[in-house]
Amino acid sequence: MRGLFLALAALVAALFVVSLLTGPAGLPATDSLRALALGGDGPLPIVMREIRLPRAILGLAVGAGLGLTGAALQGYLRNPLAEPGLIGISGMAALGAVIAIQTGLSMVAALALPLAALVGAAAGVALLVALAGPRGGSVTLILAGVAISALAGAGTALVLNLSPNPYAASEIVFWLMGSLADRSMLHVGLAVPPMALGAALVLSTRRALDALTLGEAAAQALGISGPSLRWRLVAGTALIVGPATAVAGAIGFVGLVVPHVLRPWVGARPSALLPASALGGAALLLASDIAVRLIVPDRDLKLGVLTAIVGAPLFLHLIWKTRSGGRV
Amino acid sequence: MVLRLSDLSVTRRRRPVLHGVSLTLFPGEFVGLIGPNGAGKSSLMEAALGLIPFTGQSSLAQMPATDRARHAAYLPQAREIAWPVSVADLVALGRIPWPGGGRSGLDRIATDAAIARMGLEPFRKRTALRLSGGEQNRALIARALAQDTPLLIADEPIAGLDPAQQLACLRLFRELASEGRTVLASIHDLGLAARFCTRLVLLAGGHVLADGPVDAVLRDDLLRRAFGITVRRVETPDGPAILPL
Numbered sequence: 421m422r423g424l425f426l427a428l429a430a431l432v433a434a435l436f437v438v439s440l441l442t443g444p445a446g447l448p449a450t451d452s453l454r455a456l457a458l459g460g461d462g463p464l465p466i467v468m469r470e471i472r473l474p475r476a477i478l479g480l481a482v483g484a485g486l487g488l489t490g491a492a493l494q495g496y497l498r499n500p501l502a503e504p505g506l507i508g509i510s511g512m513a514a515l516g517a518v519i520a521i522q523t524g525l526s527m528v529a530a531l532a533l534p535l536a537a538l539v540g541a542a543a544g545v546a547l548l549v550a551l552a553g554p555r556g557g558s559v560t561l562i563l564a565g566v567a568i569s570a571l572a573g574a575g576t577a578l579v580l581n582l583s584p585n586p587y588a589a590s591e592i593v594f595w596l597m598g599s600l601a602d603r604s605m606l607h608v609g610l611a612v613p614p615m616a617l618g619a620a621l622v623l624s625t626r627r628a629l630d631a632l633t634l635g636e637a638a639a640q641a642l643g644i645s646g647p648s649l650r651w652r653l654v655a656g657t658a659l660i661v662g663p664a665t666a667v668a669g670a671i672g673f674v675g676l677v678v679p680h681v682l683r684p685w686v687g688a689r690p691s692a693l694l695p696a697s698a699l700g701g702a703a704l705l706l707a708s709d710i711a712v713r714l715i716v717p718d719r720d721l722k723l724g725v726l727t728a729i730v731g732a733p734l735f736l737h738l739i740w741k742t743r744s745g746g747r748v
Numbered sequence: 749m750v751l752r753l754s755d756l757s758v759t760r761r762r763r764p765v766l767h768g769v770s771l772t773l774f775p776g777e778f779v780g781l782i783g784p785n786g787a788g789k790s791s792l793m794e795a796a797l798g799l800i801p802f803t804g805q806s807s808l809a810q811m812p813a814t815d816r817a818r819h820a821a822y823l824p825q826a827r828e829i830a831w832p833v834s835v836a837d838l839v840a841l842g843r844i845p846w847p848g849g850g851r852s853g854l855d856r857i858a859t860d861a862a863i864a865r866m867g868l869e870p871f872r873k874r875t876a877l878r879l880s881g882g883e884q885n886r887a888l889i890a891r892a893l894a895q896d897t898p899l900l901i902a903d904e905p906i907a908g909l910d911p912a913q914q915l916a917c918l919r920l921f922r923e924l925a926s927e928g929r930t931v932l933a934s935i936h937d938l939g940l941a942a943r944f945c946t947r948l949v950l951l952a953g954g955h956v957l958a959d960g961p962v963d964a965v966l967r968d969d970l971l972r973r974a975f976g977i978t979v980r981r982v983e984t985p986d987g988p989a990i991l992p993l
Contacts, residue, residue: 498830631844634891635828640799642895643817643845688831688875 421692424685428699432480435706439476440468442713474608475600479709480702481608482600482668485615485660487701488694490675491682492622495629495690496653497558500683504675507561508568509544509658513665515572515579516540518592522579533595534610534666541662544568548654557636561650598669598724600709611663618659621652622694629690671724673731674701680738749807750775750899750930751796751820756804758791758954765791766802767954773932775898778925780945781934782965784975787951789934790825793901796932797822808899817845821895825903827888832875835887839863842894862894865920882909889917900924902933906940918944938979939990942966950974966990 440456441449445467454460456468489504496502504510520526520536551564576596583589628649631639640646664671678700679693686692705723708730712721751773758766766788773779781789795802797820798809808820821842829838840859843850850859863869866886871879876887885908892900900921906914914937921931922944935941941948941962948965950958952974958965971979975992982989 498828627844627849630841630850633828633830633833633838634841634888635824635826635830637794637799637824637826638822638828641797641817641820641822641824642841643813645813683831687837688833689837690831 421686424682424696425699428696428703432699432702432706435703435710436476436480439479439706439710440472442710443467443472444713444717470604471602474603474605475709476706477608478600478603478611478667479706481612481615482664482671483674483702483705484698485619485664485701486671486675486705487678487697487699488619488622489657489660490701491679491690491693491697492625492629492653493657493675494679495632495693496625496649497562498632500680501676502562503672504657504661505569505670505672507544507548507565507654507657507661508572509541509548509661510665510670511569511572511576512544512547513537513541513662514596514670515575516543517595517666517669518576518579521592521595522583522588530604531606531610534607534663537666538610538662540572541658541665544572544662545654545658547571548658552654555647557646558650561654594722595669596724597722598671598727599712599720599722600668601720603667607667611667614659614663618656619698621656621659625649625652625656626691626694629694633690669722669724671705671727673727673735674704677731677734677738678704680735749773750777751932752805752807753792753796754805756792756795756802756806758788758795758800758802760791760800765954766795768804769951769954769956771949771956771959773899773930775928775930776925776946778921778931778944778946779933780941780948781932781951782936782938782941782948782974783934783951783957787974788954789951790903792951793822793903793932793934797901814845817895817897819897820899820901821892821897823888823892823900823902823905825907827881827885829876829884829888832877834873835868835871835876835879835890836863836873838876838887839868839890839894842891842896845895858896859894862890865893866890867916882913885909886913886917889920897929899930899932902931904936905933906935906937914940922946938966938971938992939988942990943987 441452452468455464459465486504493502493506494500516539517533517537520533525536526533547568548564552561580589580592628644631642631644679697682696682700683693686696708726709723712723712726715721749772753769753771756766756769769792783789794800796806796808808816839862840850843855848855863872866889868887868890876884889905906917909917918940921933924931925946948962949956950965950970957974958970968978978993980991980993
């Protein structure tokens, strides 16, 4: 188990460095890292500190957040098909961003788009709390999440439908595919603090998620408070998924596939799966973000498209492998 | 006194399920909760633990959640194991209420003792979901034992076990009682309940119909009122056999 964590941490660290060294400028590695650490004159420190560093940090944070919330929601719902988008927050964040693009707000200020996405995410949380209430069970939460996702999807479709010109429409479609290109330290400052808070909240549910292995009644009898667990999970997930969607767009499959792949390696215990999935998610997203820059550097392949292309067959393979066992 | 319920009533969806139940359990008792399906046995256990809303008093439900979990272990009727965890990890879940998070020396001792007591050593490393239903049941009982509480509340612990395992489970509960712990278990097999329990509580229609020593509860008139059946008692060298007719 410790070996797995060390290996994942080493992989994430290596991919983080490779991500810093990957780009169209084709800069020498040692000079780049020296410029990043020590600064200096010329374009090199600016490229490293203002372009590549925020991209690598966001890849790390968004990937870790998606892996962590995916594992937590699967543990809470005791369903391996749960994923971070399930509770509707990412859909609402995307709707906020799409409205910002449509109204031209995103052209006014650099942070107007992510801020609008955060407003959308907050509206999603308010709706979720109003629908699922303080006393609903996990099923109420899923149903409310599905309803909110459907609503956000309809809103996004409506905005696209009413889009006055094809440029706005194509910009919306491309944004929805998810990307980490051209993000600044402002995006990092906006997204990472709430995500760190959310991660702390989600990680505080580890023991409770372990207890839920035995079902809700047995977990409650083990001293786990259902409402407190749900509150921490919803708030933590929203604080991670909202900002992640705001700065990176919709990136699917990371939160679904990573916990799946890692579950057998941690003995299926949710408490161990949470940190493992955070590391795994970071590794997968950093690797994908490196790949989009290497595969077709001149065509701007979108990150969300790549994670779906890689994730969906991986998921199919897992289903194929576990099919004989009768359980996923 | 390990558990005191006084005037406990439960209403679910405007339908009264339990009505004015009073019950006190003492150390060293193995109390069999008997009664027809739908009599409110499970509701009684859940309300006593404070898992469902009720009116009246339960000494257990009044405790803070962690203290309660260190005082009473609960084996629900629905035997859920959500993830393919190993038997050892499953049993260690019983240590969640205790400091140490299941990994301290004390936790390991309690976990190992529970595994040994349920004869699960050969299954230790096996995935709990790949065991048979009866073996899973034993692993879940071991989980409750690992919680190391003065009181064990078990909802139909022997349902689905083979005869040998039924006997082993009830013998174990009797042993726990003789060690000074208290066991409250709902049991459908009247003969086994009569042989192993130190005291029976007969529940019917949400009321306690009878509460006391085995002979005082398994009376013809009471059983007819509760189950609508008569029973034949056959005294054997190994104890009474009870045959429902």
